Amino acid sequence: MATKYKFGDNRLPHFITFAVVNWIDVFTRERYKELVVDSLKFCIKEKGLNLHAWVIMSNHVHLIASARESFELVNIIRDLKKYTSKMIISSIESNQQESRRDWMLWLFKRAGLQNSNNKIYQFWQQDNHPVELSTNKMIEQRLNYLHENPVESGLVTEAQYYKYSSATDYYEEKSGLVPVSFMQCCIPVWRPWFSK
Template sequence: MSTKYKIRDQEQLYFVSFAVVYWLDVFVRNEYKDVVLESLCFCQKNKGLEVYAWCIMTSHVHLIIGTNDKKMEDILRDFKSHTSTQLRKMIKDNQQESRREWLLWMMERAGNKNSNNNGFQFWQQDNHPIELWDNYMKEQKLDYLHDNPVVSGFVSKAEDYLYSSARDYCGEKGLLDIILIE
């Protein structure tokens, strides 16, 4: 019996979280967060991804997503594969990255421990999708996602965190086009 979380209904919204292996704080640099944003934007335009909310923390990403025509697990697989490759290259080539050797070593270590990989792993294996089947769950996950930077002490108000959709929900334009949850 599989213990993995599954996306069962492609027409529902899902709260999805995924983290860097060993919860490494990779997203302390904006250029790394921008790779995630660019990939989400690409998936919106080319793969049918619908983004309702998002937040990039230092070691993980939270999304509320849906899809209009493709399987969500396929979109997430492609997204994680692309960002993994791009971020590995960026870290490797970034002469300003003081933790470069250590980060690459940790990701190689994770990849060597996982038979699904070829000696390198950026993201943890699972996505933890949670189906948002009612308004209470949608509001709860939306609040959790947007409050994450506040709870972590990065900002005092959720809408002040640049790498989140919280500002979209306060009437300002954020970094990524989203569909507001009503």
């Protein structure tokens, strides 16, 4: 699939967005968000992911990420999406309390049939929309957008109160659910409390 969005220099942070097919609100259930959280932690530990910021919304995920030396960000994101799609679909299939199970699986199957890269289901849209962040201004803009997403959506009144985000790390100096790698060049821009 041709796209104007390409991964650039692995050492530079990228703003990455991946969405569920048909923008299905899968992540209204905590158990599915936890699968993404666990996968992010695994990719940090084992696959060379430098995660600088993240948020899980109801139907999409935003990351600011780069890759450690000798790793490729495109491969990390590919593996993350592949693994989480299998785990989330499996969790939906086995969740007897999931009132939307048949409907969601039908939509994932329909999307899978339209894409020859799939055997049965397609969970994530194929594109990631990576944007290389080459300036502090770009980083600050994307970081604020990412963290303010739950506020704009009406989920919380302040960004740091949203559990499935790195806002807690940035605004309250507390460790959130997933360890983040702060970029030293940008800490004063990102963290107003840094100079305190």
